[in-house]
Amino acid sequence: MNVLWTIIGCGIVTWLSRVIPFVLVKNFDLPKWLIQYLSFVPLVIMTALIMENIFTHHAGSLPTVNYENLLATVPTFVAAIISKSLIVIVVVGIVSMALIRLAF
Template sequence: MEITVYSLLIILGCGLVTWLPRVIPFVLVRKIRIPDIVLRFLTYVPLCILTALFVQSLLIAREGQLPQINYEYLYASIPTILVAVITKNLMWIVIAGIISMSAIRYFLY
């Protein structure tokens, strides 16, 4: 497969556009002091993003209808949430989610 200069420039440009927004905040944060209230607010951002992704996977959206519950994911999330509350360990949470999802798909579907 031959790569042209144009294709190489597109790939490098996409890489730069992807890389810059991830690096610039770290450079700026080193130079300024962020107020404590902003830091406290920012600690909730990952939790909000994960919650949005979690709820989005639990609901099935169809045009012109109310969202329906994806019961397969709901059943798998129950033991996963229990492990999360008990252990607060990301590795155990992921393992519990994988095992519960595979068990549900094997035994129920």
């Protein structure tokens, strides 16, 4: 029963942390500089996620390159630049990774 309450509690906290900012910002006009600053957040998050998967961290030494992920990233970036369609990007990424894992 404790596990159920923990899951429910985590769901509520997650939901509130995503809804409260929208409710608070809805009633205020944000300064232009803040809106411009916040426009970079999605780009920074995606860059961090990509870099985390390309480089493998080893405690006490420099990170190493995960060549499978790096190779799959190249056609995915090309698809992103050409198509600008999320579904195309996802499909190209999945197919690229599947082909690389099949080949290696």
